[in-house]
Amino acid sequence: xxxxxxxxxxxxxxxxxAPDEDIHSISDDGNLRDQxxxxxxxxxxxxxxxxxxxxxxxxEKDYEFLATMSSxxxxxxxxxxDRKLAS
Amino acid sequence: MARDWLKGAKQNYDxxxxxxxxxxxxxxxxxxxxxxxxxxxxxxxxxxxxxxxFKRKGGHVLDISLHGFPIGxxxxxxxxWSKDMADRVIQLKNIRFDNPQFSVNTTFDRVDFTDLLxxxxxxxxxxxxxxxxxxxxxxxxDEIKISTRDLFERFFPGRKDVWRFLMEPITYANGSTLDDPxxxxxxxxxxxxxxxxxxxxxGTDQLIKEMKHEMESNGVDIRTHCLVEKIYVEDGKVKGVxxxxxxxxxxxxxxxxxxxxxxxxxxxxxxxxxxxxDEAQKVRLNTSSCQVYMGxxxxxxxxxxxxxxxxxxxxxxxxxxxxxxDVTSRTFSFYHPFIRPGGNRYSIVSSTNARxxxxxxxxxxxxxxxxxxxxxxxxxxLEKYVPDIRKVADYFEAATPxxxxxxxxxxKGTSFGxxxxxxxxxxxxxxxxxxxxxxxxxxxxxSGWLGAANYGVIVSNEVDKLLRSLNTEASMVVTSA
Ligand SMILES: Cc1cc2nc3c(=O)[nH]c(=O)nc-3n(C[C@H](O)[C@H](O)[C@H](O)COP(=O)(O)OP(=O)(O)OC[C@H]3O[C@@H](n4cnc5c(N)ncnc54)[C@H](O)[C@@H]3O)c2cc1C
Numbered sequence: 001x002x003x004x005x006x007x008x009x010x011x012x013x014x015x016x017x018a019p020d021e022d023i024h025s026i027s028d029d030g031n032l033r034d035q036x037x038x039x040x041x042x043x044x045x046x047x048x049x050x051x052x053x054x055x056x057x058x059x060e061k062d063y064e065f066l067a068t069m070s071s072x073x074x075x076x077x078x079x080x081x082d083r084k085l086a087s
Numbered sequence: 088m089a090r091d092w093l094k095g096a097k098q099n100y101d102x103x104x105x106x107x108x109x110x111x112x113x114x115x116x117x118x119x120x121x122x123x124x125x126x127x128x129x130x131x132x133x134x135x136x137x138x139x140x141f142k143r144k145g146g147h148v149l150d151i152s153l154h155g156f157p158i159g160x161x162x163x164x165x166x167x168w169s170k171d172m173a174d175r176v177i178q179l180k181n182i183r184f185d186n187p188q189f190s191v192n193t194t195f196d197r198v199d200f201t202d203l204l205x206x207x208x209x210x211x212x213x214x215x216x217x218x219x220x221x222x223x224x225x226x227x228x229d230e231i232k233i234s235t236r237d238l239f240e241r242f243f244p245g246r247k248d249v250w251r252f253l254m255e256p257i258t259y260a261n262g263s264t265l266d267d268p269x270x271x272x273x274x275x276x277x278x279x280x281x282x283x284x285x286x287x288x289x290g291t292d293q294l295i296k297e298m299k300h301e302m303e304s305n306g307v308d309i310r311t312h313c314l315v316e317k318i319y320v321e322d323g324k325v326k327g328v329x330x331x332x333x334x335x336x337x338x339x340x341x342x343x344x345x346x347x348x349x350x351x352x353x354x355x356x357x358x359x360x361x362x363x364x365d366e367a368q369k370v371r372l373n374t375s376s377c378q379v380y381m382g383x384x385x386x387x388x389x390x391x392x393x394x395x396x397x398x399x400x401x402x403x404x405x406x407x408x409x410x411x412x413d414v415t416s417r418t419f420s421f422y423h424p425f426i427r428p429g430g431n432r433y434s435i436v437s438s439t440n441a442r443x444x445x446x447x448x449x450x451x452x453x454x455x456x457x458x459x460x461x462x463x464x465x466x467x468x469l470e471k472y473v474p475d476i477r478k479v480a481d482y483f484e485a486a487t488p489x490x491x492x493x494x495x496x497x498x499k500g501t502s503f504g505x506x507x508x509x510x511x512x513x514x515x516x517x518x519x520x521x522x523x524x525x526x527x528x529x530x531x532x533x534s535g536w537l538g539a540a541n542y543g544v545i546v547s548n549e550v551d552k553l554l555r556s557l558n559t560e561a562s563m564v565v566t567s568a
Binding site: 017019020039041044045047048051052055057 | 121122162163165166170541544545547548551552555
């Protein structure tokens, strides 16, 4: 996966979790929590979706890396970089 | 021969969920959606646990726990259930207080509470703002240094009327008192203050029907009339359960039964470390409830336009008085026709907090007499607001802590799980026994519809994590063999 594909994968997950929010307006460096009104339950959902879709386990101590779009991409890219997208 | 309620059930499951309260059902549904094989076993003939209703002759439908919940429930329905369910959530705008200290109407949200605290109770705006900010910032990870009493003492010293205004509804909502940790108050109160009190249009029967439908379409194997008698543990791991005398294997068990029952009766204390057993024995159960259900005759109406009324004749807020059998404080829920559109029916439910001990030691005839007395004194109290209640209602029934115990199997009929320490014990289960989890009302903050459902999600995340790691291990064994 490229960084752009990782970003898209995160957007897909956010669309699932916050279906009524405007996902495409998300900026890279603003807090996700504020931009689309995510609460701690939503972050739990992101963790579950990452496990379901990519078999990635995000330990609780790493939740802070899910704060902004760019920190998510930077955190997940090394974990997903060698994955191929399912076709 | 008795009907086999497990007919066609499989010999093993990824997860067996014990109990169909909102915690249990939310977990069962989510785990099935995540691809796991789930059996949901409920001993009662209906699903829902405390989120339940009953029907009586004359077309009466009476709800048990539909008085109201915070706005967060919309998101919970939307994410873990369905959009249709989320869309049915509506606001209750007329919340009333009537007691010797004050009579006010409110929408029960921060804006309106700020206004009332300032203009009715004469509190300075700065103090009100700081109070709201303080309670909103309390969270699960906070230390539990201060009690709610300390919190009120700090912001509103000596203002027992303000304490009552802030505390009485929360005592009804989850049985907590001034002596419980301030953070339990802060979390629950802030959830309500965010936007007010909400309910589910269609009633509890519609809610549970919809949940059942969702679970079925996600593949949950739902079994009512199925009492889980035992959880089997071997070498520190969950092996299976016994349901109605039949053994079924599983990798994980998620118990929505009471936490202490799960440890002491379903698993057995011998399977846990002694320190943990001690800790579990110290968990205090929360209190129980009494309710009086009043069905209004077809064609009659109620002129009172409140939705929820916190009424009391006690001089001031006092936990002991709220729990006493000699009832001085009641919450009335007025179910207007908009709750079940199309039916044009009304009902009223009176709820009081109560102690199991006051109801468990009575002879059959005493019990019946006391129940009748509860109904009559409730009607006397309600006449102040609905003078012709005895004329317009044609159905009356009462529930006591013994009733709640019988239907949900909760020890002492506890309505709201346990006090705060129960949460830690609940969270610790999987560290004691691999594959053993608990969800449902516990620790005050995880109770109520919202708390129980969200706790179901939090624990499902752990169950999912374990199941996936077990599957990965299994596939590694296969590849390396
Ligand atoms: C009178 C009253 C009014 C309330 N009002 C409100 C309200 O207005 N708003 C609100 O948000 N909350 C309210 N609540 C609280 C709310 O209803 C509960 O906190 C919530 O529904 C509890 O969900 P739970 O997951 O803990 O499970 P519970 O509802 O406690 O259900 C547990 C289930 O497990 C089953 N079970 C137990 N043991 C076994 C076994 N061995 N085998 C099989 N099944 C078993 C039981 O039969 C039950 O169905 C009220 C509660 C009461 C009592």
